[in-house]
Amino acid sequence: MSAKITSYETAEIRGPKLAFNLTPENCGRMLMRSKRLLVVVGGDALKMKVADGVDVPEVAARLARNLGGTIVASPGVFKAFQSVSDVKLINMGLEDAVNRLKDESWKGFDGMGAYDMAVFIGGLYYFQSMMLSTLKHFAPNQKTISLDRFYHPNATFSLENLTPDKWKAGLDAMLQLLEAKK
Amino acid sequence: MATKISIKELDSQFAKIRGLDLVIGKVVEAGEEWSEPVGPTPYPDITALRGWDQRILARYPPFYSPLSDFCEFCTYGKCDLTAGKQGACGIDMEAHQGKWSLLTCVMGAACHATHAHHIVEYLIKKYGEDHPIDVGSEVDIEAPLIRLIAGIKPKKLGDLKEVLTYLDNQVTQLTSATATGQEQSPIDYESKALHAGMLDNLALEVADIAQVSALGLPKGNSDTPLVEIGMGAIDKSKPVILCVGHNVAPGSEVINYLEDKGTYGSVEVAGICCTAHDLTRYSKNAKIVGPISRQLMFVRSGIADILIIDQECVRADVVDEARSVGTRVIATSDQICAGLPDLTDKTPDEIVKALLTDTPAVLVRNPAKVGEVAARAAIEAAPQRKSEKGLKDEQVLANTSRCTLCRECTENCPINLDIGYAVNAAKKSNLEPLQKIFQECIGCGRCDEACPQSIPVLSTINAASTAKIKEEKFTIRVGRGPIRDTEIRNVGRPIVMGEIPGVIAFVGCSNYPGGNEDLAKMADEFAKRRYIVVTSGCAASDLARYRDENGQTLYEKYPGDFDAGCIVNTGSCVSNAHPIGAVIKIASIFAKRNLRGNFEEISDYILNRIGAVAIAWGSQHQKAMAIATGANRLGVPVILGPQGVKHRRAYLGRSEDNEKWMVLNARDGKKVYGGPAPEHLLYVAETIEETMVMAARLVMRPNDTPKGRMIKLSNYINLHKQLYGTMPDDVQRFVRAETDLPVTMKDDVIPVLKERGWKPIEIPDPTLLDRMVLRRE
Ligand code: SF4
Ligand code: SF4
Numbered sequence: 001m002s003a004k005i006t007s008y009e010t011a012e013i014r015g016p017k018l019a020f021n022l023t024p025e026n027c028g029r030m031l032m033r034s035k036r037l038l039v040v041v042g043g044d045a046l047k048m049k050v051a052d053g054v055d056v057p058e059v060a061a062r063l064a065r066n067l068g069g070t071i072v073a074s075p076g077v078f079k080a081f082q083s084v085s086d087v088k089l090i091n092m093g094l095e096d097a098v099n100r101l102k103d104e105s106w107k108g109f110d111g112m113g114a115y116d117m118a119v120f121i122g123g124l125y126y127f128q129s130m131m132l133s134t135l136k137h138f139a140p141n142q143k144t145i146s147l148d149r150f151y152h153p154n155a156t157f158s159l160e161n162l163t164p165d166k167w168k169a170g171l172d173a174m175l176q177l178l179e180a181k182k
Numbered sequence: 183m184a185t186k187i188s189i190k191e192l193d194s195q196f197a198k199i200r201g202l203d204l205v206i207g208k209v210v211e212a213g214e215e216w217s218e219p220v221g222p223t224p225y226p227d228i229t230a231l232r233g234w235d236q237r238i239l240a241r242y243p244p245f246y247s248p249l250s251d252f253c254e255f256c257t258y259g260k261c262d263l264t265a266g267k268q269g270a271c272g273i274d275m276e277a278h279q280g281k282w283s284l285l286t287c288v289m290g291a292a293c294h295a296t297h298a299h300h301i302v303e304y305l306i307k308k309y310g311e312d313h314p315i316d317v318g319s320e321v322d323i324e325a326p327l328i329r330l331i332a333g334i335k336p337k338k339l340g341d342l343k344e345v346l347t348y349l350d351n352q353v354t355q356l357t358s359a360t361a362t363g364q365e366q367s368p369i370d371y372e373s374k375a376l377h378a379g380m381l382d383n384l385a386l387e388v389a390d391i392a393q394v395s396a397l398g399l400p401k402g403n404s405d406t407p408l409v410e411i412g413m414g415a416i417d418k419s420k421p422v423i424l425c426v427g428h429n430v431a432p433g434s435e436v437i438n439y440l441e442d443k444g445t446y447g448s449v450e451v452a453g454i455c456c457t458a459h460d461l462t463r464y465s466k467n468a469k470i471v472g473p474i475s476r477q478l479m480f481v482r483s484g485i486a487d488i489l490i491i492d493q494e495c496v497r498a499d500v501v502d503e504a505r506s507v508g509t510r511v512i513a514t515s516d517q518i519c520a521g522l523p524d525l526t527d528k529t530p531d532e533i534v535k536a537l538l539t540d541t542p543a544v545l546v547r548n549p550a551k552v553g554e555v556a557a558r559a560a561i562e563a564a565p566q567r568k569s570e571k572g573l574k575d576e577q578v579l580a581n582t583s584r585c586t587l588c589r590e591c592t593e594n595c596p597i598n599l600d601i602g603y604a605v606n607a608a609k610k611s612n613l614e615p616l617q618k619i620f621q622e623c624i625g626c627g628r629c630d631e632a633c634p635q636s637i638p639v640l641s642t643i644n645a646a647s648t649a650k651i652k653e654e655k656f657t658i659r660v661g662r663g664p665i666r667d668t669e670i671r672n673v674g675r676p677i678v679m680g681e682i683p684g685v686i687a688f689v690g691c692s693n694y695p696g697g698n699e700d701l702a703k704m705a706d707e708f709a710k711r712r713y714i715v716v717t718s719g720c721a722a723s724d725l726a727r728y729r730d731e732n733g734q735t736l737y738e739k740y741p742g743d744f745d746a747g748c749i750v751n752t753g754s755c756v757s758n759a760h761p762i763g764a765v766i767k768i769a770s771i772f773a774k775r776n777l778r779g780n781f782e783e784i785s786d787y788i789l790n791r792i793g794a795v796a797i798a799w800g801s802q803h804q805k806a807m808a809i810a811t812g813a814n815r816l817g818v819p820v821i822l823g824p825q826g827v828k829h830r831r832a833y834l835g836r837s838e839d840n841e842k843w844m845v846l847n848a849r850d851g852k853k854v855y856g857g858p859a860p861e862h863l864l865y866v867a868e869t870i871e872e873t874m875v876m877a878a879r880l881v882m883r884p885n886d887t888p889k890g891r892m893i894k895l896s897n898y899i900n901l902h903k904q905l906y907g908t909m910p911d912d913v914q915r916f917v918r919a920e921t922d923l924p925v926t927m928k929d930d931v932i933p934v935l936k937e938r939g940w941k942p943i944e945i946p947d948p949t950l951l952d953r954m955v956l957r958r959e
Contacts, residue, residue, distance in 0.1 A: 009593060010590075010594050014250075014251055016251075016262055017264045017265065042868065043868030043869040044868075051600070075905070076869025077869075078906045078907070079907045095245065095827075095865060095867075100836070123868075124695060125598055126824070127824045127827050127868055130247035130827040130828065130830075131827075133247050133249070134246065134247045134248075137248050137264060137265055137275045
C-alpha cells in the first residue's frame with residue numbers, strides 16, 4: 001500500500017521535482033556513501049529537544065563524527081556545540097552557508113573541495129524549505145538530505161512526516177547503523 | 183527630466199540659427215533661493231542609476247529562494263522552471279525571481295505613491311496648494327529624499343505634485359518591465375527593483391512631510407507624549423470607532439467632528455496598524471489597539487461600533503468579520519471598495535440611517551463626511567452593542583470539545599505554532615497553552631480555515647486569554663516625525679567617526695517567528711549599548727507591548743532623542759522616510775556633500791561611512807520589501823527575520839572574497855582593501871541571536887576611525903561571546919591596525935590575529951566612484 005507524501009506545511013506544494021522519501025535506515029545507507037559530508041544545523045534545533053525529545057546537536061555531532069563530516073551550525077544554536085571538540089565546526093547563518101554551497105566553484109570550509117552531500121536538520125520548517133529550494137534550483141548537482149521530522153519536498157532526499165517517537169527512534173536506528181559500520 | 187539643447191550657430195539649407203537654447207521637458211530651476219548646484223541625476227529615469235546598481239550588485243549579488251517551482255504569468259504556462267529549465271517564453275528561474283523581486287517592490291512603491299497622492303490631494307483641497315511645507319523650526323533640510331532624488335526643494339504643498347507625477351510615470355514604466363517579453367536579465371530586474379525601492383522611499387517622504395506640515399503632527403520634538411496602546415486600553419463603555427489602515431484623513435476627520443461637537447471625550451477613537459500611529463500624532467487622546475497582528479482578534483471581539491477601513495494592510499475578510507459581530511463598516515478609499523455600495527454622494531443623515539438599518543457596510547470616499555457619519559453612527563450604535571454583541575468565553579471554548587488532535591491547524595500555522603496541542607489541552611480545561619500562543623500568535627486566522635471540525639481556533643485563543651487581553655495596556659511615545667538638523671549636528675561626527683556604534687532601525691510588520699518580545703529584547707539590548715535606536719510602524723507598536731524586569735515599557739525607559747542610548751519612534755510606515763532622511767542629512771550637514779540630484783555620491787558616502795542598519799524582524803508586506811530595497815540602494819543594509827525569506831531575495835556579500843571588498847582610496851586613487859564592511863545589503867536571519875550579532879557586524883564601515891572601529895568591534899566581539907560563546911571567526915577582517923582593538927580585549931584578540939596570519943592595512947578614504955577620487959598618484 002502506498003501513502004501520499006505531503007509536505008508538513010499544507011500549502012508548501014511543489015513539483016514536479018520532489019524529494020525521494022527515505023526511511024531513516026536508508027538515509028543512513030545513503031550517508032555512508034558520502035565522501036565529503038556537510039551537516040547543516042538550523043536555528044530551531046534546540047526547541048526540538050523540548051518539543052520532540054530529540055537532541056539535534058548530539059545527532060549532528062554523531063553524524064559528523066562517524067562520517068568525517070563538517071558541521072555548520074546556525075548562530076542561534078551554536079552555543080550548544082561548545083562541548084563538541086572532535087569535529088570541524090563552523091558558526092554561520094543558513095543563508096550565508098547556502099550561498100556558498102550553491103557556488104560550484106566553492107572549495108568548502110577547509111578548502112578541500114565541494115561537499116557531495118549536505119544534511120539539513122533542526123531548521124525552522126519554512127526557512128529550511130526555502131534554503132533547500134535555493135539549492136534545488138541553483139545548485140542542482142548538490143545532493144541534500146533532510147533529517148527533520150517533516151517531509152521537505154525541496155530536498156533531494158527526505159524523511160516522511162513522522163511522530164516525535166518515530167523520528168527519535170528512526171534517528172537512533174540510523175546512527176546505530178552508522179556506528180556499527182564504523 | 184529636462185534636456186537642454188544649445189545651438190551656437192547653425193547654417194543649413196533650411197535655416198540660419200544663432201544662439202538658440204531649446205529646453206525640452208521640465209526645467210529644474212537652480213532657483214534664487216537654493217544655490218546648491220544640480221547634481222547629475224535629478225528625477226532619475228529607470229536606467230539613470232543603473233551603473234550604481236551594477237556596482238553594488240556585483241558586490242552583493244541577488245540570492246534567490248524560489249517560493250514556487252513554476253511561472254504562471256502568461257498563458258503559455260504554467261511552466262516548470264526547476265533547476266535551470268526555461269519557460270515557454272524563454273525565461274529561467276533566476277530571471278523569474280528577479281521579476282518577482284521587481285514586482286514586489288513595485289507593489290510596495292505603488293502603495294506608498296498612491297497613499298502620498300491621496301493625502302496630498304486631500305490636504306491641498308483642505309488647506310490649498312500654497313500651504314507651506316514646514317516640518318519644524320529646527321529642520322532646515324525639510325525633505326532630504328526629495329532634494330536628493332527629485333532635485334527640488336519643496337516650499338508648499340503644491341510643489342509636491344510634480345514629485346507625484348514623477349512617481350506615477352516611473353512606477354508605470356517599472357510595472358511595464360515586469361510583463362512577459364520585457365526585461366530579461368536578473369541584474370537589470372534588480373536594478374529596477376532598487377529603483378522601485380528608491381521611489382517608495384521618496385513617496386514616504388512626500389506623504390509624511392505633507393501631513394506633518396498641514397495636520398499639525400509633531401515636528402521632530404523628542405518629548406512627544408506617551409499614549410495608551412493595547413487591546414486592554416480601549417474603553418468599552420464608550421462608543422468605539424476603530425480605524426484600520428494607513429491614511430489618517432478619515433480618522434482625523436472623526437476627531438475634528440467630535441471636537442467640534444464637544445463630544446470627543448465620550449467617544450473612543452482607536453486604530454490598528456499605521457493609521458493608529460498617525461491618529462495619535464494628530465491627537466494624543468487617540469489610542470492604538472496594536473499592530474496588524476491584532477486586527478482580526480480585535481475586530482472579532484465586536485468591541486468596535488464602527489470600523490473605518492482606509493488603505494493598505496486591511497485584511498480581505500475584515501468586512502465580513504466585522505459584520506458577523508454587528509460592527510458597521512465604512513470603507514473610505516478608492517483602493518479598497520470591498521464590493522460595498524458607494525454612498526459618497528448621499529447626505530450624512532442618509533448614510534447614518536443606512537448604516538444603522540439596512541446597509542451596515544458602505545463606501546464613502548469623502549473624509550470629512552466619513553468623520554461625521556462615523557461619529558454619529560457610533561454614538562447611536564453603541565448602546566445596542568453593549569447589550570447584544572458577542573459570545574461568552576465559555577461558549578467559544580466549548581467548541582474545543584470537538585478537537586480530534588488532527589493538528590491540521592498546526593500544519594497550517596505560518597509560524598509553526600503547535601496550536602492543535604493547545605486547543606486539545608483546552609478541551610481538557612487546561613488553558614495555559616492557548617494563553618502562551620496568544621503572546622506569539624500573529625493573528626492570521628489560517629488555523630480557523632484549516633480545522634476540519636470547524637472550530638474557530640483564533641477565537642478560542644482570545645477566549646482563553648481574556649484576562650491577558652484586559653492587561654494588554656502599555657504606553658508608546660507618539661511618533662515624532664523628522665529628525666532635527668540640530669540633532670544631526672550633534673551626532674553626525676560621532677556616527678561617521680564611529681564613536682556612536684551605529685543607528686539601528688526596528689521597522690516592518692508583526693510577522694514574527696515567536697512573538698513581539700524578541701523584537702523588544704533586541705531593541706533594549708542595542709539601546710543599552712548606546713546605539714541610536716529608531717523605530718516606526720508596527721515594529722514601533724510591538725516595542726511598546728513589552729515590559730522589562732522593572733515593569734517599564736521601552737518608551738518609558740529610554741528618551742526619544744536621536745542620540746546614543748535613546749529610542750526614537752518616528753511614527754507610521756510613511757515616517758520611515760525620517761531615519762532614511764537622517765542618514766542623508768548626515769552626508770549633507772556633517773560632510774557638506776551636495777544633495778541636489780546627487781544620488782550616487784550620497785549613497786556611496788552612506789555605504790562607506792555611515793553605520794546604519796535596519797532590522798525588519800517581522801517583514802510581511804510588499805511595502806516592507808520596497809522600503810528595505812530603497813534603503814539598500816542608498817547603502818543601508820537590512821536584516822529580515824525568518825519570515826522575510828518568503829520575499830524570495832537577499833543581497834549577499836561573501837566576506838572571504840577579497841577582490842569584492844576593494845575600494846578606491848579617494849586620497850590617491852589606489853585600489854585598497856576596505857574589508858567586508860558592510861558584508862551584506864539584505865540578509866535573512868533565523869534567530870534573534872544571529873540578528874543581533876549580524877547587526878553589530880553590519881554597522882562597520884571602511885571609513886571608521888580607529889576609535890570608532892574600537893567601539894564597534896568591542897560591541898561585536900562582546901555580543902558574539904555573549905550569544906555564541908566564542909571569538910568571531912572573522913575578527914581579523916575587521917582589524918585594520920592594533921589601534922582598532924579595544925584595550926580590554928587586546929590580550930584576547932592579538933593571539934587570534936597572529937594565528938590567522940593577520941597583517942595591518944591602511945584606513946582608506948573609501949569610495950566606489952571613480953569621480954570621487956581627489957588626486958591620482
Ligand atoms: S492565527 Fe495564530 S495560531 Fe492560528 S495559524 Fe495564525 S499564527 Fe498560527
Ligand atoms: S484542526 Fe481542529 S480538530 Fe484538528 S487539532 Fe486543530 S483544533 Fe483540533
